[in-house]
Amino acid sequence: MQTTTTVQQDFVSTIEANKGIIFKICNSYCRNAIDREDLAQEIIFQLWKSWERFDETYKLSTWMYRIALNVAISFYRNEKKTTPTISMGDHLIELSDENLEDGLEANLNALQQFINELKPLDRALMILYLEEKPHKEMADIIGISTTNVATKIGRIKEQLKQKFNNQN
Amino acid sequence: MDNIEMINLWKQYDEKLEKSLSLNRKIITELQLQKAKGALKPTKRIKKWAVFIGILYVIFLGMIIYGAIKHHASIFFTASIVIHLLVSVTAIALYIRQLYLINQIDNSENVIEMQQKLANLKSLSLTIVGISFLQMPVFTTWFITEKWIIEAPLNFALIQVPIVLAFTAAGIWLYKNINIKNIDKKWFKLLFSGPEWNGTIKSAMFLEEIESFKHN
Numbered sequence: 257m258q259t260t261t262t263v264q265q266d267f268v269s270t271i272e273a274n275k276g277i278i279f280k281i282c283n284s285y286c287r288n289a290i291d292r293e294d295l296a297q298e299i300i301f302q303l304w305k306s307w308e309r310f311d312e313t314y315k316l317s318t319w320m321y322r323i324a325l326n327v328a329i330s331f332y333r334n335e336k337k338t339t340p341t342i343s344m345g346d347h348l349i350e351l352s353d354e355n356l357e358d359g360l361e362a363n364l365n366a367l368q369q370f371i372n373e374l375k376p377l378d379r380a381l382m383i384l385y386l387e388e389k390p391h392k393e394m395a396d397i398i399g400i401s402t403t404n405v406a407t408k409i410g411r412i413k414e415q416l417k418q419k420f421n422n423q424n
Numbered sequence: 425m426d427n428i429e430m431i432n433l434w435k436q437y438d439e440k441l442e443k444s445l446s447l448n449r450k451i452i453t454e455l456q457l458q459k460a461k462g463a464l465k466p467t468k469r470i471k472k473w474a475v476f477i478g479i480l481y482v483i484f485l486g487m488i489i490y491g492a493i494k495h496h497a498s499i500f501f502t503a504s505i506v507i508h509l510l511v512s513v514t515a516i517a518l519y520i521r522q523l524y525l526i527n528q529i530d531n532s533e534n535v536i537e538m539q540q541k542l543a544n545l546k547s548l549s550l551t552i553v554g555i556s557f558l559q560m561p562v563f564t565t566w567f568i569t570e571k572w573i574i575e576a577p578l579n580f581a582l583i584q585v586p587i588v589l590a591f592t593a594a595g596i597w598l599y600k601n602i603n604i605k606n607i608d609k610k611w612f613k614l615l616f617s618g619p620e621w622n623g624t625i626k627s628a629m630f631l632e633e634i635e636s637f638k639h640n
Binding site: 272329388 | 441450451634
C-alpha cells in the first residue's frame with residue numbers, strides 16, 4: 257500500500273514527465289497566457305482528482321489525453337475557469353526563451369494558428385494526429401470509430417494544405 | 425507543408441518544450457491539497473440550495489392546499505395551487521436529476537460521451553423553463569370564484585375565459601417550442617437574452633455540433 261506522500265510524488269513525477277502534453281493542449285485551446293495558466297491548473301487539478309481511480313490496465317496517455325482534452329474543451333466553451341486558481345505570485349507554467357530556427361518558428365506559429373481556428377472537437381483530433389497516436393487510440397480517446405477518425409483526419413489535412421497553399 | 429514536415433515540426437516543438445518548459449512544483453502541490461479540502465463547485469452548491477428552498481416552498485404550497493380543502497375554498501383556487509405544486513415538484517425533480525448528473529461526471533470518459541453529458545446537463549435548464557411555462561394559466565384562474573361566474577356570466581365568458589385560454593395556449597406553445605431547434609428565432613433570443621443563459625444556449629448548440637461530428 258502506497259502512502260499518501262508517495263502517491264502525491266508519483267503524480268507530480270507523471271505530470272512532469274508529460275508536461276508537454278498539458279502545455280500543447282492548453283496552447284491549442286487558449287492563446288492568452290493567463291487563460292493558459294488557468295487551464296493548465298484546471299487540467300492538473302482534474303487529473304489529480306481522477307488519479308486514484310486510474311485503472312492501470314489502460315494506457316496512461318489515453319487516460320491523460322481524455323481528461324486534458326475534456327477539461328480544455330469545457331474550459332474553452334465556458335470561457336471561464338471552473339475551479340478557483342491558485343495565485344501565489346508564481347506561475348505554474350514557466351517557459352524560458354528557447355526559439356527554433358526562424359523558418360521553423362514561423363511554420364510552427366502558422367500551424368498553431370491553424371489548429372486554433374479549428375472547431376474544438378476537430379482541434380482535439382488534430383493534436384492527437386500530430387502526436388502520432390494510432391487511429392485506434394485516437395478513436396478511443398475521442399469516442400468515434402476508427403473509420404470516422406481516418407475520414408476526419410483526411411479532411412482536416414486537406415484544409416491545412418489549402419491554407420498553407422494560400423499563404424505561399 | 426506536407427504531412428511528414430508537419431509531424432517533424434511538431435516533434436521539434438516537443439524538443440523545444442522539453443528544454444524550455446518547466447512546471448512549478450509548489451503550485452502542483454497546492455492543487456493536490458485543494459482536492460483534499462473537497463472543493464465543491466459553486467454551481468453544485470447553488471443547485472443544492474435551490475432544491476432545499478424548492479422543497480420548503482412545496483411544503484408551503486401543500487399546507488395552503490390542505491387549508492383550502494379544509495375551509496372549502498374555491499375549486500379554482502385549489503386547482504390552481506395544485507397545478508402550481510405539480511409543476512414545482514417536476515422542476516425540483518429535474519434539479520435533483522441535474523445534481524445526479526453532475527455527480528456522474530467523469531472526465532476520463534471519452535471526449536464525445538463526456539461532452540455530450542455536460543451539454544445535456546446544461547440544456548436541461550431549458551426543459552425546466554419550458555415546464556415552468558405550463559403553469560401560466562394558473563395565474564389567471566386562482567382568483568376566479570363561483571359567485572363571479574353566476575353573477576356576471578357575460579363578463580366572465582367574454583373577458584376571463586379568453587384570457588385563460590390565451591394563457592393556456594401560450595403556456596403549451598412555449599413548453600413545446602422552447603428547445604434548441606428554435607435557437608435562431610427572434611422570440612427565443614429575446615426570452616433567453618441574459619448572460620445567465622449564455623452557457624445553456626452554447627451547450628445546446630454544442631450538442632448539435634457533437635451530433636454532426638459523430639455522423640459526418
